[in-house]
Amino acid sequence: MTLSTAGHRKIKKVLSVAWAEQTESKERQTWQACTMRRIRRIGPLNNHPGYFLQVGQKIWRLAPVACILIIALTAMVIHADFIPEDAVLTVFDYNMEELTLKQVVGL
């Protein structure tokens, strides 16, 4: 059958009341001592972040500088009238007969 909203609300109310009732269970007397013993065994905490964490935190400070650099370089390239297609064509616009091994290697 289909459970009506009112019916479901009734069930929910009863279940919530039962849930809220806590079963009093006292911890063993040795529980606290055991936990503290384990904590003492772990020893003092290293409060200083590790090397990689420090680098990770500091590297973000360079982000604005990197952004400014990217914008400046883009402006320079636009200003210099640089067209990537032309640059690629210039690279391949060699006379292959005169091309020496030195040129191929780029020396």
Place this chain on the structure above:
Amino acid sequence: MQGQTAQEEDVAVISRVLAGEVNDFEYLLEKYKGYVFSILQRHLPGDEVEDVAHDVFIRAYRSLPTLKNRSGFKNWLASIAVKTTYDFWRRQYRNREVAMSALSTKNRNWLEDILADVSNQSFQAINDRKDAREILDWAFSRLSAKERMIIQLIYLEGFSGKEAARLLGWSTANVKVRSFRARKKLRNLLEGQVKL
């Protein structure tokens, strides 16, 4: 004002623990063990509470350097307790140690009595906690660990989606979606048991 002083005390103790005074952690342990136990008792079987409470405090101690708002230690500890409970149930489900008990005729009749009853007085009379706990255990054994935590926090304890998200360390949207699905699943489970 007293709360303010207690928080200041916590901050001072945390600073000392972080400075290497390991034994000072016992102050926090003594002060908050009752609070942690009260959270765990609702979410776990009685015989597991101590072990999980032990894990909660060890986890809190290890994570202490990452605690930013030291005056909010209590809320932070509650969040660790809920997350540790969730990890416990996830392990149990992975190892398939959650008993898939069947709902008895007595439990089914109890559910039907609740639905049939209209007057508030007799509603109290049939308000048998033992039956309710058995039905909850039966329903939880059919839900996933995530659904179980969501139902416990939102449906039974009345936390808001935002509060549950903070305790579990999930996003609010994730909690809301899971809450909708889990409640629907629970309702379907209960529906399947009622013959009225």
